[in-house]
Amino acid sequence: MKVAAGSLQYQSGLLGTVPDGGGGGGNVNEMSYLTRILSSKVYDVAIESPLDSAPKLSERLGVRVWLKREDLQPVFSFKLRGAYSMMAKLTGEQLAKGVICSSAGNHAQGVALSALKLGCNAVIAMPVTTPEIKWKTVERMGATVVLVGESYDETQSYAKQRAKEEGRIFIPPFDHPDVIAGQGTVGMEIVRQMPGPLHAIFVPVGGGGLIAGIAAYVKRVRPEVRVIGVEPFDANAMALSLYHGQRIVLDQVGGFADGVAVKAVGEEPFRLCKELVDGVVLVSRDAICASIKDMFEENRSILEPAGALAMAGAEAYCKYYGLKGESVVAITSGANMNFDRLGLVSQLADVGRWSEAVLATFVPEKWGNFIQFYKLVGPVNITEFRYRYDAHKEQALILYRQVINVASS
Structure with a gap:
């Protein structure tokens, strides 16, 4: 469903x-x-x-x-625990054929390090959008990285199909x-x-x-x-x-x-x-x-x-x-x-602690409107302004961060 x-x-x-x-x-x-x-x-x-x-x-x-x-x-x-727990139970014949998984992050590293420890070949399928720092980390552990698929579902389908074709053991991330x-x-x-x-x-x-x-x-x-x-x-x-x-x-x-x-x-x-x-x-x-x-x-x-x-x-x-x-x-x-x-993360952390709020408003794009807006809200603990002009709507979007007094708000 x-x-x-x-x-x-x-x-x-x-x-x-x-x-x-x-x-x-x-x-x-x-x-x-x-x-x-x-x-x-x-x-x-x-x-x-x-x-x-x-x-x-x-x-x-x-x-x-x-x-x-x-x-x-x-x-x-923690992903290392699950990957190794499963891979350590594989037979010598299964390890000789190698393993494969699909992951964009932590599970990939867990499988790669487990394969290095157990001395087996590992193929890690990762989406093409995976940041370079992540797939290079996996490569440094000795695994073969294949960048395939725009989404995780496509990447997983590739990994499961290759597992069938090559006799590799597919290592699932949780199931x-x-x-x-x-x-x-x-x-x-x-x-x-x-x-x-x-x-x-x-x-x-x-x-x-x-x-x-x-x-x-x-x-x-x-x-x-x-x-x-x-x-x-x-x-x-x-x-x-x-x-x-x-x-x-x-x-x-x-x-x-x-x-x-x-x-x-x-x-x-x-x-x-x-x-x-x-x-x-x-x-x-x-x-x-x-x-x-x-x-x-x-x-x-x-x-x-x-x-x-x-x-x-x-x-x-x-x-x-x-x-x-x-x-x-x-x-x-x-x-x-x-x-x-x-x-x-730094910007949103204070919002999560209710010490600041990120607010927004639209104002007509006319001379003097911004200074009038600032005079209206500026004294109320504004810490940052961002100004963006929307030519299509002929108006400006103003984002501003406002300090909140938690005790009274």
Whole structure:
């Protein structure tokens, strides 16, 4: 079923689309996943990422916020875990034929590094629009990069077809039990690192592999801990799937948090999530940018938008429910940020924190109108003007940034 992201919108921070399972476990055979997670070989290549406190954010929110630092993995993303978990189980004959995947980012690096470790040939199909820095990083790991397709769907079709033709094993980014189990080791580590009371774990959701794996472990050993997904308002495939009780396809998906910009969640992740997770929180692009800034202020690290998604969701949830004194964990899932996006993130961060607003107005293109406009709004804490003339409409568009007094606005 194809639906629009805007067909399901609710207030940021609200725990919406609580599935029928309600985080209770349902009928899912969690023991099989528990065994897979406990026996995973991810530590051949991955590290046990630290669980760091966030004192500044904790003080502001009145809760104890902990950050699970998956951005510190060798490829700066959790994706390495799932890729290696699956590839380490391949037979010698399968490894000899090689592997292939389709990805524009973190999964590609995970597969490439896993192939390097296992000594097998890897082909990585990436859309032609992939930034050079990303595909060159993959090439440096020894993989063969093929730039093909204008969209991810075209790239994936190429990869799957080539897998059939050459006998290669296709490594999916999230929809496979071994990939899910590899991602589930994040949950295993959190339980080990956080022995005391824990209210919730906030997990960024794209295809659903990470949250499915975490929930499969945590709900088996610490069922009282909430496992909460976080999605952008314009990339909410999991929230909509849970709402409709079936997997849906987004007609369009917002690409700002490109690491979670999927049109459809995986079949197996959805099966697990509808029984195990406690709901999904939705957040805005501005809130994500504000959390990127929070991370930088905490420890001078820069997250990619998808990497800061869980932080934004945790903050929105705590504010919405007035949570105080509890402990929450947010997974900082990746740090593969394109440098040229930092300017936009910086502009939107203050908007997300409600300290500035970006406003716009149209005025007739006549002599003296701009100075009159400035006299009207200039004294009200304007920090920046941008002026654009529209010759077709014979009017000017004025964008301006205005400082907001949060206490009185």
